[in-house]
Amino acid sequence: MEKILSTLVITRLRDMIKQIRSAKTMADERAVIAKESAFIRTSFKSENVETRYINVQKLLYIYMLGYPAHFGQMECLKLVASPKFMDKRLGYLGIMLLLDENQELLTLVTNSLKNDMNNGNIQIVGLALCTLGNISSPEMARDLSGEVEKLISSGNSFVRKKAALCAIRLIHKVPDLLENYQSKAIGLLQDKHHGVLLTGVTLLTEMCKIDANVAEELRKTSVPVLVRHLKNLTTPGFSPEHDVSGITDPFLQVKILRLLRLLGTGSTFASDAMNDILAQVATNTDGTKNVGNAILYETVLTIMDIESENSLRVLAINILGRFLSxxxxxxxxxxxxTLTKTSQTTLNADSSALQRHRATILDCLKDADVSIRHRALDLSFFLINSQNIRILTRELLSFLEVAESDIKSSVASRIVDFAGRFRPNKRWELDTTIRVMRAAGANVDASTINHCVKLVTTSPKDLQLYAVRKFFNLIRLEGDQALAQEGLVVVTVWCIGEFGDALVRGGDSGTGGDEEDSVGQTDYMIAPTERQVIDILESILRGPFASIVVKEYIVTALAKLTGRFLEAPVLDSIRAMLAKYQTHMDVEIQARAVEFTAITKLDSETRAALLESMPVLESALKEEERKGTGQPALMSAITSPSRANQNGKVNTGNILDFSDDVPVNVPSTVTSNPAAGNDLLDLVFGGAPTTAPTSSGFGAGFGSAAPVKSDNIMDLLGGLSMGSAPAPSIAPMGGLSSLQAPLFASQPQQPSKPAGNATVDLLGDLFGSGPSASPAPTSFFPTSTAAAPPAFGMGINTASNDLFGSLLSSNPTPTSSPMSIIPPSQPKSYPCYEKNGLRISLTPERVDGGLAVSVNAKFENTGMSGPITGVVFQVAVPKTLKLTMQPPSSTTVLAGGFATQAMRIDNPSKTSIKLRIKLGYSAPGFMGSAPQLVEEIVDFGGFEASLWA
Amino acid sequence: MAIRFILLVSRQGKVRLAKWFTADYTTKEKQKAVKDVTQAVLARRPKMCNILEFKDYKLVYRRYASLFFIAATDQDDNELITLEIIHRYVELLDKWFLNVSELDIIFNFQQAYTILDELMISGEMQESSKRSVVNSLKRMEETEKTEIAGNLL
Structure with missing residues (x-):
């Protein structure tokens, strides 16, 4: 009977597999499996003991193909409870496959495991240990640790080795258990059996990682034993049973080397004891096969980590050199x-050991294999020094051109950083940066763009002229190819606006061609006419690459050009273009166009004062001083060890932005303190101290404000370092009011409006903190247009020659002007989320007579512990609505700062608007602990019906 | 240094064996990981190296006939010895099934799992002697045979 059944078992599993395999389409396969699953379920319900084994077998196969099999979990437990080895074996296999640590059922397994670990049959003990080792949860670890401790001293090597590995799992789950195993694990080092020795060394390695005391103890007692084992293993023919292509037990050798590494690190005593054997392994191991290289590789790592002798290090570097070729x-x-890893800690860029392999490493940059390319890229940056910067940058630039778009940004900012550190001259750095923008302008982040603009502004006049011409002609000559690089376009447009007069009238730049690229140089140095410049800007606006950001930049550039250009017809065209944007759909562009048009109507003297060129950022000048010295020019990079943070996707640019911007983004609640006032001053004067009226309080204030000034040069576009600074709204407070008096002499002083949301939005400078910043358009518009005219008046009355800056900065103080009007229908904002220091509010605005609503979401970081990063804000709406979302101004929200994201909801049927918001972000940990990833779904339906009714 | 999971995947992307040594994944995440890993590895060309950096771990893989053997390891693991571990597993399969083919693994997946269980626990290598692994497998099969025979009596 049983025999029939057992043959039945085999055939039936085989049959099912065959049936599944013969299915021609996925649909067929699913049908077969659905039928089988149904059959198995029914069979499970009927508690049929005879068929349980077969059914679980079949189910496991089905599970492997990716189909659900959770209903078999209980059956596996039943199999394990059977006295038969066969049943247990399948049962434990099923448990390992179907259950994981988090399942309740696991507690039911504990008892079976306990029984089986005490079973007289070592095979059953082995099954239980294997299962526990693979799936143990912390609870199980505590409950069963006693058994494992006993088994680790079992007389049978089969059991001992399994118990040792099982113990690794247990101490990882419950580190408190570690001391129970310590002496036993050390005892395993005396074992003759290779399996036990292997697992024993592994166990000790893990223990050392968990508890430094174990390593300390081993340093005293066990280094000689390990060295002896290693010595035996390197003797040819030591144990033929463990031989792998001529090398005895490479697995054990690697494990021992790894443990020695942990013991030798930071201990001269232990390192001395292993120097000889490491030298022996490094010289005698045959490097023609993979096995040998695996051991050599491990040896090199150990040599580099421990306090090894110099000769040994040379040996290790030579091995790596051999590897490289x-x-x-x-x-x-x-x-x-390995070279990258060791470069971070030991080698420096001038090390001849590394430089010798430069050609090989650069060759690897062009390898077809992405794994090799990425590793070579990281290493290439370690190669850079002031002698080879030109050659290496050329290689890296050609890499950048073909790089995958997801790494372009980080590569670009690293090239720019290093170009600054090791530049032979400023001209070269400028050329390099332009080439970076040209190759990766579409991918670079704000910091690289800022860097580029800083570079131009800090240049001497002739270089400025060169750069502006070059940028302009790049766009002119390369057309769409250049226009597709948004970063390049943004910088170009900014430069055209800022240096427009030099562009058309600067004479010959006289600095010769690009040193790296002599072809067609003269073409790139042509001085265009004013008309040509305007035509180019217009063609960009009409083309497919005119994103909102680009348009914003162009509108500002046009406004500046009204003060730089002289030909009347050209100025008329500019005015016409600006006029066109007074009705633009994007509220910010519209608002700016209105304001700028107003400027063009002012008398020429005032206008000229308003449109003065921007002063150079002090921080940029400071960075300049550090350039070419091999030191990181950026303050935050200095604090980072060597070049370590240049690896992978770490974005130094962003980090930099945080550290520099934080002081500016003072939360409104603390802006009344004097420091914030200083910031404000700084903002008002746009970093141009010469224009400031002298007052005793001011001098001191300015001095202390300078170091925290925003680094974000793009803010200068508006003459106002805004980012997200709410400061000016509380302008006339505290120590600042006295300073304001001379500045706004003609203005009656009135208490300022508290910095509510709307005012903060008002401040949100159009050209915020980067190319994608577009803070709070909706609420900005209604007030700013109303407030603009009085603000001009104010600007004229003040004697400041940085009027353009003060114009914009005075926008937020409409309340202090008798003429200002706060519109009655201030868009209301709705809070929709507040947790972990992140506050999200939605400001809807009725558009198209209620057929649509434009909503501005604002993410504020109300916490104090640091930036909230990786903000992902996704919205779903019911089918009757249509949603269009703009990219967020930033996915990072600094402490006290905010970011915004605009969206438009078309609501043709005028139904009530409901949103489901999926939110993801990484909140800063408390007191410097690890950031916490948050994902949440929020439903929001609180908008007033007046928005659509 | 430990292996997080091992996958045996056919050239067509069918999973032939999957062994998880970590409990960090739920069933759903496992399925997703299997899919992603399979895609990434199958897209690699033959001349490329056997190491692929993937998410926060590394994939070390090698193709044997129609099967890809993939091991996911920690970042700081010795990739070369991981390749040897994979190779050791293949050798054991070959020794056990005598000229192993993909079909052997499909129809005898239980034995393929047992061999792996005898080779490693919790992602760590347990036994470096081939003979020792094969012997313990033989003993298990004998035990099962005796049980079946015993039931017949």
Whole structure:
């Protein structure tokens, strides 16, 4: 009977597999499996003991193909409870496959495991240990640790080795258990059996990682034992049973080397004891096969980490050099990884050991294999020094051109950073930066763009002229190819606006061509006519690449050009273009166009004062001083160890922005303190101290404000370092009011309006903190247009020659002007989320007579502990609505700062608007602990019906 | 240094064996990881190296006939010895099934799992002797045979 059944078992599993395999389409396969699953379920329900084994077998197969099999979990437990080995074996296999640590059912397994670990049959004990080792939860670890401790001293090596690995899992789950195993684990080092020795060394390695005391103890007692084992293993023919292509037990050798590494790190005593054997392994191991190289690789890592002798280090570097020229891609990959790792800690860029392999490393940059390319890229940056900067930058630029778009941004900012550190001259740095923008302008982040603009502004006149001409002609000559690089366009447009007069009338730039690229140089140095400049700007506006950001920049540039250009017909065209944008759909552009048009109507003297060129940022000048010295020019980079943070996707640019911007983004609640006032001053004067009226309080205030000034040069576009600073709204407060008096002499002083949301939005400078910043358009518009005319008047009355700056900065103080009007229908904002220091409010505005609503979401960081990063804000609406979302102004919200994201909801049927918001962000940890990833779904339906009714 | 999971995937992307040594994944995440890993590895060309940086871990893989053997390891693991571990597993399969083919693994997946269980626990290598692994497998099969025979009596 049983025999029939058992043959039945085999055939039936085989049959099912065959049936599944013969299915021609996925649909067929699903049908077969659905039928089988249904059958198995029914069979489980009927508690049929005879068929349980077969059914679980079949179910596991089905599970492997990716189909649900959770209903078999209970059956596996039943199999395990059976006295038969066969049943247990399948049962435990099923448990390991179907259950994971988090399932309740696991507690039910604990009892079976306990029984089986005490079973007389070592095979059953083995099954239980294997299962526990693979799936143990913390609870199980506590409950069963006693058993494992006993088994680790079992007389049977089969059990001992399994118990040792099982113990690793347990101490990882419950580190408190560690001390129970410590002496037993050390005892395993005396074991003759390779399996036990292997697992024992592994166990000790993990223990050392968890508890430094274990390493300390091992340093005293066990280094000689380990060295002896290693010595035996390197003796040829030591144990033929463990031989792998001529090398005895490479697995054990690697494990021992790894443990020695942990013991030798930071201990001269232990390192001395292993120097000889490491030298021996490094010289005697045969490097023609992968096995040998695996050991050599591990040896190199150990040598580099411990306090080894110099000769040994040279030996290690030489091995890596050999690896690097190896034909096997794996070996080359390993060499690149290790060189990068060791460069971070030990080598410096001038080290001849590394430079010797420069050609090879640069070759790897062009490898077809992405693994190799990325490793070579990281290493290339370690190669850079002032002697080879030109050659290496050329290679890196050609890499940048073909790089995957997701790494372009980080590569670009690293090239720009290093170009500054090691530049032979400023001219070269400028050329390099332009080439970076040209190759990756579409991918670069705000910091690279800022960097580029800073570079132009800090240049001497002739270089400025050169840069502006070059930028302009790049766009002119390369057309769409250049226009597709948004970063390049933005910088170009800014430069055209700022240096428009030089562009058309600057004479010959006289600085010669691009040193790296002599072809067609003269074409790039042509001085255009005013008409040509305007035509180019207009063609960009009409073209497919005119994003909102680009348009914003162009509108500002046009406004500036009214003060730089002289030909009357050209000025008329500019006015016509600005006029066109007074009715633009984007509220910010519209608002700006209105304001700028107003400027063009002012008398020429005032206008000229308003449109003065921007002063150079002090921080940019400071950075300039550090350039070319090999030191990181950026303050935040100095604090980072060596070049370590240049790796991978770490974006130094952003970090930099945080540190520099934080002081500016003072939360409105603390802006009444004097420091914030200083910031404000700084903002008002746009960093141009010469224009400031002298007052005793002011001098001191300015001095202390300078170091915290925003680094974000793009803010200068508006003459106002805004980012998200709410400061000016509380302008006439505290120590500042006295300073304001001379500045706004003609203005009656009135208490300022508290910095509510709307005012803060008002301040949100159109050209905020980067190319994608577009803070709060909706609420900005209604007030600013109303407030603009009085603000001009104010600007004229003040004697400041940075009127353009003060014009914009005075926008937020309409309340102090008798003529200002606050519109009665201030858009109301609705709070929709507040947790972990992130506050989200929605400001809807009725558009198209209620057929649509434009909503501005504002993410504020109300916490104090740091930036909220990776903000992802996704919205779903019911089918009757149509949603269009703009990209967020930033996915990072600094403490006290905010970011915005605009969206438009078309509501043709005028139904009530309901939103489901999916939110993801990483909140700063408390007191410097690790950031916390948050994902949440919020439903929001609180908008007033007046928005659509 | 430990292996997080091992996958055996056919050239067509069918999973032939999946072994998880970590409990960090739910069933759903496992399925997603299997899909992503399979896609990433199948897209690699033959000449490329056997190491692929993937999310926060590394994939070390090697193709044997129609099957890809993929091991996911920690970043700081020795990739070369991981390749040897994979190779050791293949050798064991070959020794056990005598000229192993994909079909052997499909129809005898239980045994393929047992071999892996005898080779490693919790992602760490347990036994470096081939003979020792095969012997313990033989003993298990014998035990099962005796049980079946015993039931017949």
């Amino acid at each position: 190896n034909k096997d891609n794996n070996i080359r990959y390993v060499a690149l990884t």
